[in-house]
Amino acid sequence: MLAPVVAAVDGSAESLAAAEWAAHEAVRRERPLQLLHAWNWHPRQGEGEIANAAQRQLARRVLRQAELRVLAACPDVRLRDAQAEGPATAALLKAAEQADVLVLGSRGLSGITGFLGGSVALGVVARVTRPVVLVRAAPRPQAGHGDVVLGIDLGEPCEEVVEFGFAAARRSRARLRAVHAWQAPGPLALGPGDIGLVDAQWRAQEWLGVLSAVLRLWHDKYPDVELLENLAHLATVSWGAYTRPAPEEQRLYAAxxxxxxxxxxxxxxxxxxxxxxxxxxxxxxxxxxxxxxxxxxxxxxxxxxxxxxxxxxxxxxTGGRTGRMDMAARTAPRRRGTRRRRRAPPGQHHxxxxxxxxxxxxxxxxxxxxxxxxxxxxxxxxxxxxxxxxxxxxxxxxxxxxxxxxxxxxxxxxxxxxxxxxxxxxxxxxxxxxxxxxxxxxxxxxxxxxxxxxxxxxxxxx
CATH class of the missing domain: 3.40.109.10 (NADH Oxidase)
Structure with a gap:
């Protein structure tokens, strides 16, 4: 069974844009698309079945909204959906293990609308071992595709990342732009992996030769991919002059x-x-x-x-059903054999x-x-x-x-x-x-x- 392209949805504009992008990507990869919603974003101990049923109903509503958006944009996609119970980051990390690629919105719903967001996506990206794509809700140009940018560490090149970049460029019929950032030697000694040449242009030429040698085998495997590699795409990181922080900067740093x-x-x-x-x-x-x-x-x-x-x-x-069900779960009488929880009376909910x-x-x-x-x-x-x-x-x-x-x-x-x-x-x-x-x-x-x-x-x- 082919691993699906998994798109996480939470009802935000970013997640809907991610689902639409994932649908087109699933068709290009000839794989099914799975929409995933983690409905217990902030689990609370002792919640009853009524509150859980309300959460499931909200999850079905979010998934249905995403399904309509996906089918309208890409009717040929093979679509299925799923719900995951638990913290969002843990649920997405588990789903990524069985996915061909995981697609997330760059920012999701948050308590302060429009300000904070993306903590789930950052938590997933920092710990996941599978390919992840972050999609923004901003409109994208429809004509053609941009270049696929491959960041590569020549000290320890990761074969999975290099192959993923070449495969993505071939599927999208885009150019592959290989980038390596190298650091100029410090004032006291060479940095790890630095080439001990005095002239910066010569040092860049040496790194370009190493980059070409690493990519040559992969270019032979993907000969139809146009590869861009030249000195203009090599980033230089050099030492800057030390400036003692001002008192105001120290005050803000302490804050x-x-x-x-x-x-x-x-x-x-x-x-x-x-x-x-x-x-x-x-x-x-x-x-x-x-x-x-x-x-x-x-x-x-x-x-x-x-x-x-x-x-x-x-x-x-939507009619107060969810709010009333949550309130009923919090103020319902304690059943025999269950642990007593601190519950606020309905009149004291601020x-x-x-x-x-x-x-x-x-x-x-x-x-x-x-x-x-x-x-x-x-x-x-x-x-x-x-x-x-x-x-x-x-x-x-x-x-x-x-x-x-x-x-x-x-x-x-x-x-x-x-x-x-x-x-x-x-x-x-x-x-x-x-x-x-x-x-x-x-x-x-x-x-x-x-x-x-x-x-x-x-x-x-x-």
Missing amino acids: LGRRHTARGPFLPQAPAPGLIEELREEVSREGAELHVVDDSADRRRLAELVRAGEDAHRTDA PRRTGLRRPDRYVPHAARRWPARTGLVALLGTDRDDLAAWLRAGQALERMLLHAAGDGVMAAFHTQPLEVPCLRTRIRQTLTAGQYPQMVLRLGYPPCVRPLPRRPLADVLN
């Missing part, structure tokens, strides 16, 4: 290891006005704007919109107790040891609402969080209304002066700071 986000109340102390101006300047460097909500009436209006967004998320947009409810206090519970304060309320906006604007907003957010963390300030997010179109429109019309709101957040000093959990380096890198 990298600190937590940038917090939940709950902040201390009464407000962020310094100078810091707010600094954050505005950093955000503007990325083409975004930071809107501070100072007016009490605007805060109350924003709090109502946050509450409405939370209510909309608690009842699913419907009216947002940090913005009152202009100067955050009251999630009756008793607190510190004065509960909201902090500085702000919105991050852009003048456009396309992929480039989302990227600019994400970069502006990272700049703002890093500089805030350098002064001990953290952020709490309230993005629920931004994922409901009518609520987002109201925020745009009333609070961001016509700009598209990309983030709702509070800034303040947390009552306590816990260090970020760090895994040992050996657990991350082999």
